[in-house]
Amino acid sequence: MSGFLARARWYWLLPVAAVLWEVATRRAEAVYFPPPTAIVARLHELWFSGPPAGLFLTQEAVHDLLPSLGRLFAGWALAATVGVALGLAMGRSRTLAALAEPLLHFGRSVPPSALLPVFLLLFKIGTPMQVAAIVYGVVWPVLINAMDGGRTVDRRYLETGQVFRLGAGTRLVRIILPAAAPKIFAGLRLSVSLALIMMVISELYGSTEGIGHRMLEAQSQFDIPAMWAGIVLLGVLGVLLNVAFLAVERRVLSWHVSARGDAA
Template identity: 75%
Template sequence: MTLAARRGRVGRFGTGLLWYWLIPVTAVVWEVSTRQLEAVYFPPPSVIVVRLHEMWFSGPLSQAFLTDEALDDLVPSLTRLFVGWAAAAAAGVVVGLMLGRSARLAALVEPLLHFGRSVPPSTLLPVFLLLFKIGTPMQVASIVYGVIWPVLINSMDGARYVDRQYIETGTVFRVSTTQRILRIILPAAAPKIFAGLRLSVSLALIMMVVSELVGSSEGIGHRLLEAQSEFDIPAMWAGIVLLGVLGIVLNSAFIAVERVVLSWHHQSRKAASDL
């Protein structure tokens, strides 16, 4: 192992230790400072955790400790998040690969793409309300629109810059168009595609909350808005903390899947760095 690789491993180990002790230290500082300052709008973490448990995680064992409120809020929100993200991911990868391999089509469509991704998704919520009315279809459409852009752009760039030797090798062996896409273009573009997918996970969580702030009667976003209107500050912070935890869990799960799917890519990069 080279000196650079050893330093990298030590650096990752140090970063992991930093992560473990930083969380309790931050919680203690937050607890002490908010109790001393008696900040009305910044309750101590202990109060937030208790309210979080009361709202969503104090249910019976038969419901996996989820309360009825949790089933009414978490299940619909997570369903919309996963459906919207999956639809945006599939559409973004397919359209991105098409545009990346067709220079003429990309020249026609790319200006519209840059215009579309420049429009803040929240400004189109009234349009989605007119098209889909209030409910899950409007919220899923909002998530899809907000999530699709990083997947599409990264897929297009990944497909556009595939090594030409790979394409020429496929041509020599008379590989069919389908096999060329599945065995050459898609694997070569996979690192870029997964980078876009990873960005889209956090965007999907944001758009889930934003879409539930408008005309929704359920979901985490609706519960946040309700807590704000009732000046239930601990409940509002409980929703914020829950969203943060969901973001960490979703990101960690995606990284684990990415390591498995792109194991060949990480191994080749590691072998190159060890030389």
């Protein structure tokens, strides 16, 4: 709570920055940098001026926002599942790690955007291609952190499980996963922002709907406020996703935070 209050002291800078941005852009009259009021007005017109019964969402919002969010969460969930499973397996097996680590480092070194043509050939334009691109771009930090977490499980915990003759499944759920959870969550937190980035990139490259496609369309039509509205919307989504993830992380890892506080 004290950390939040310390950060909150500087939140007054946000409206000051917005006012300065508004004044500077209106004085400069730059075509490609509209004032914040014009961006917010276009944002509201595009996506949030619908009827109250539809949560103020317009038809464009239903056509753009919902598919984008669906692909983002589907890709992130699939990448998280695969990354945690493979990472823990590699972290607990030296043989598997020795065989797979070179491929892991090779795969994560290839920019996901460079493989978009390959995904287009394999899946064609549409949701499967975009979800595949998100999974490929997101899985690496989860996998590496899960592998590191699996490797660093305290041997005393594992020896205690052997003394009590716990089965492999019970050891995984009761010992390995909790011990590796802090590092796994660190990877998952990084992957959230990467999922948002890959969602936009995939929609810019091969899509007929979504926030990225709408921004590309706005650029081709020289609708600069709409293009900036998409950028602002993505920034707001990133902040909301990060806040939501931190809330879940604090709740799930409350025991870890308490242990660190007691140790300090």
